[in-house]
Amino acid sequence: MLSRLIKKSGKKAPKTPATPQVQSTGSKTLFVSNLSFSIQKEDVEHFFKDAGEVVDVRFSSDADGRFKGFGHVEFATPEAAQKALKVNGKDLLGRAVRLDLARKRGAYTPYNGKESNSFQKGGSQAQTIFVRG
Template sequence: MGEIAMEGDVEMAAAEEAAVVELGDMKKRLKEMEDEAAALREIQAKVEKEMGAVQDPATDAASQANKEEVDSRSIFVGNVDYSCTPEEVQQRFESCGTVNRVTIRTNKFGQPKGYAYVEFLEPEAVQEALLLNESELHGRQLKVSSKRTNVPGMKQFRPRRPSSYMGFRGRTPYVAPYLYPHGFGKVPRFRMPMRYSPYF
């Protein structure tokens, strides 16, 4: 009996020792996780600080003024043939002034959208370029206009239709309930009867 009791005590001691070791491992892992969380918080604070520096109102105002200055020297060219290259568009508008950059807009698949932006070095070149409106390139009439500046946060306003256009002055007409015995607007469905299948 004494030997059995001693064996039980040894097993309990071994189990307690294993539990202590496991607890130590868990504490170690918890410490590592806390260190990682602290490092992540540090990185996040640094990124937020950098973002705050980028969103500085003075910097935003300067970049907006710079955009407006560039847009005052740029034109929008619509109805551009899909096979047109930036070099061909540049040659078309070189007579107006020094072309700084030509941008042909593309979709996410890299296919041209059919319009381009041309930026000149001189603001006076824009007026010369507007004279080339409805001139032809690759058999298409170009639509040339001065580029407008996009104001951040300002979307194009679309007026809502008055409710009288929606039929019945915006209200749903009354329909007698006996026309819909299965509930308003519901159409009875005819389903196939379920068959017994032992494998599903």
């Protein structure tokens, strides 16, 4: 019926807006976990050599400088990072690595103090402490 009305009026039917395709985050960095504690940066670079150019490898460590078993690998392009995701679950020094795209800095982090239910916000609320025993 709408098409008959449009034909009579001589106007074109409005175009339905196309739904934009979901695009990747464009992150060039992968979060890499389940790494061997004897791993070296050269091992990681060799592991990802088929995906593309590795720009940087950063291992996470605790306050004492001990390796935590995970880190971040930065690639030259987002396409290389996407290609590197295909080796998720493959063995690197006897351990199946787990890969995920890293979030950009400034992304949500839990308990960052911006939540509205933070107990540290003083304001006009009275603070009560209950001590037992």
